[in-house]
Amino acid sequence: MHGPNSTQWTLAALLAFGLSACGYGVSGGAVNLGAPLATPLSLRGTVHSGSFPLGGANLALYAMTSGSGQEPQPVAHGVSDATGAFELTGGCPSSSASTTWIYITASGGQTQTGNNFQDASNTAIELVAMLGSCANLPAGVTVNELTTIAAAYALNAFITGDAIAGGTPGFPNAISTAMLLVDPDTGALGGSLPTAQVCAGNAPPFNCEAVSKLNVLANALAACTASASSTASACAALMACSTANAVDNGAGSCTAPDATLPATIWQAILSIARNPGLVSSSGLFSIAAASNIYGPAPSAAPNDWALSLTHAGGGLSEPTALAIDGSGNIWLANYNNAVSEFSPTGAALSPTGGYTGAGLEESFAIAIDAAGHVWVCNEQSSDTVNSGLGTLTELASDGTVLSGATGFTGGGLDFPVAIAPDLAGHVWVTNFGNSTLSEFGGDGAALSPATGFTGGGLSFPAGLSLDAASNVWVADQGANQISAFSATGTALSPSSGYTGGGLDVPQGVAADASGHVWVSNYYSSSVSEFNSQGVPLSPAGGYGGGGLATPAGIAIDGAGNVWVANYETASVSELAGAQSTAPGSALSPVAGFTAPALLQPFAVAIDPSGNLWVSNFGNDTVTEFIGIAAPVRTPLIGVPRAP
Numbered sequence: 145m146h147g148p149n150s151t152q153w154t155l156a157a158l159l160a161f162g163l164s165a166c167g168y169g170v171s172g173g174a175v176n177l178g179a180p181l182a183t184p185l186s187l188r189g190t191v192h193s194g195s196f197p198l199g200g201a202n203l204a205l206y207a208m209t210s211g212s213g214q215e216p217q218p219v220a221h222g223v224s225d226a227t228g229a230f231e232l233t234g235g236c237p238s239s240s241a242s243t244t245w246i247y248i249t250a251s252g253g254q255t256q257t258g259n260n261f262q263d264a265s266n267t268a269i270e271l272v273a274m275l276g277s278c279a280n281l282p283a284g285v286t287v288n289e290l291t292t293i294a295a296a297y298a299l300n301a302f303i304t305g306d307a308i309a310g311g312t313p314g315f316p317n318a319i320s321t322a323m324l325l326v327d328p329d330t331g332a333l334g335g336s337l338p339t340a341q342v343c344a345g346n347a348p349p350f351n352c353e354a355v356s357k358l359n360v361l362a363n364a365l366a367a368c369t370a371s372a373s374s375t376a377s378a379c380a381a382l383m384a385c386s387t388a389n390a391v392d393n394g395a396g397s398c399t400a401p402d403a404t405l406p407a408t409i410w411q412a413i414l415s416i417a418r419n420p421g422l423v424s425s426s427g428l429f430s431i432a433a434a435s436n437i438y439g440p441a442p443s444a445a446p447n448d449w450a451l452s453l454t455h456a457g458g459g460l461s462e463p464t465a466l467a468i469d470g471s472g473n474i475w476l477a478n479y480n481n482a483v484s485e486f487s488p489t490g491a492a493l494s495p496t497g498g499y500t501g502a503g504l505e506e507s508f509a510i511a512i513d514a515a516g517h518v519w520v521c522n523e524q525s526s527d528t529v530n531s532g533l534g535t536l537t538e539l540a541s542d543g544t545v546l547s548g549a550t551g552f553t554g555g556g557l558d559f560p561v562a563i564a565p566d567l568a569g570h571v572w573v574t575n576f577g578n579s580t581l582s583e584f585g586g587d588g589a590a591l592s593p594a595t596g597f598t599g600g601g602l603s604f605p606a607g608l609s610l611d612a613a614s615n616v617w618v619a620d621q622g623a624n625q626i627s628a629f630s631a632t633g634t635a636l637s638p639s640s641g642y643t644g645g646g647l648d649v650p651q652g653v654a655a656d657a658s659g660h661v662w663v664s665n666y667y668s669s670s671v672s673e674f675n676s677q678g679v680p681l682s683p684a685g686g687y688g689g690g691g692l693a694t695p696a697g698i699a700i701d702g703a704g705n706v707w708v709a710n711y712e713t714a715s716v717s718e719l720a721g722a723q724s725t726a727p728g729s730a731l732s733p734v735a736g737f738t739a740p741a742l743l744q745p746f747a748v749a750i751d752p753s754g755n756l757w758v759s760n761f762g763n764d765t766v767t768e769f770i771g772i773a774a775p776v777r778t779p780l781i782g783v784p785r786a787p
Contacts, residue, residue, distance in 0.1 A: 460499020691736020
């Protein structure tokens, strides 16, 4: 999986700031570190394991200015009292309180069982909560297992060593997602998630699985938190079962091949968030069964520990392709004549019916250029516009139409189905109807001839991607081959295209930063890999496994790993990319990553926070897999790169 190695959080980092381990009877202290402060803050809260207080926990408050390139700064510390309560005073080390983010850690301490505290401090206890910006902190804070899980999943791409830090927009968007999942004030699940009562009904809504997964993971962590020491059986089992490729031994224990196991609860949940398809699902479920603090929980172990939320509204109507803008907003083309827009946390930003007009009709593809303009391929048009052979729509970042009432035509447009912008500000389009390639300027003027660019083996072209040299790569659905063109529209591939590597009705194509090209094969349920010269690198049957089945949309994340939407089997697959020692090897489970809401997933895209977004053609929704991928700089122009 992507991301840095598991965080090595220890008490040593906190002791460096003058903390000492204290017994549960110590009163919650309020300590000011005395650093130059621009915005004073005072924070009260409690540390809990479920409903039990955590006394004697070492608290540290950190501030980080987004995009500053600096490490988070400790601004306050203290110790919780016997009731788990604490009060911290300090301040933000920045005059920009709205872009300075606060988080809190709680390490060590003792939990209460019945009316008694455990006799020893459990050094495996390490809990975290994201609190938002310095300018808008919650009135109080509850630090517990749920806040820890939300922070680990939403922000795992921004955690390195002892620090949680990152740039805009990915880092602040990820913080918003963490606070959407779990309310840092109460420590309970966020208000936008369905309630336990609703999920227990006869027709549970979307996202009840997310509620169940959050609760069962919290119970697994709580089993360790409630233990007397880090060597207790529940803690040992948690550390083993949360490592990649762990094997369930039954009875709530696992064998882990990795000699370096997590040492704390925080490291364990980070490992789960970073390896949701490789940790032991059944082992973690068994551990959770011993702790029934959080509910409702599922009656059986899930397929994987990927955490997803599904969003609706905004005019979604048979959504096809999707693209992400520079702010992290998600844009979707709808086959039923509309464009939808969602915020980085899944709130609908477009009207109830979506953005309409401008020639939008049977829209199959969408892309965003460097100016933030949204481009959409319309497979068909009215008979009076381009003889019914489709158009190109351009919208401003607020949904305003830039391409006129009927959209752009010319340049050989003939049932356009894929689109991608280049570094020169142009957009490239594949024409399924006449097997050509079109190019347009940023103003919508056709740059390709009236018949489009031809040759190179083009045959019912579907997917489209640009490499780092601005060469255009095309998946030819009609001839089991791929084509390549230069930035001037000259064919680079032979008249028969590039073949081999398992190509079988290629559907999508994506170029990576290393110069390799990846293709999804709809019929053979595989993925093919080619080098920059069109030489196949994958075997004759392509790469398989990881749940690959009728793959359609394909995307590369910021670490070079490959993500694919499996249209007919309602799952998402992840494969190791060209940077791996085993390119094409499966990183997703046997059935792929699944979610109840997935239905005919058509396309995938990765945002700057590392969330994977999937359009569900079959039920008019979009699903977000939280923090599962390596972040990508957006909008995507050329090859994907880390922000």
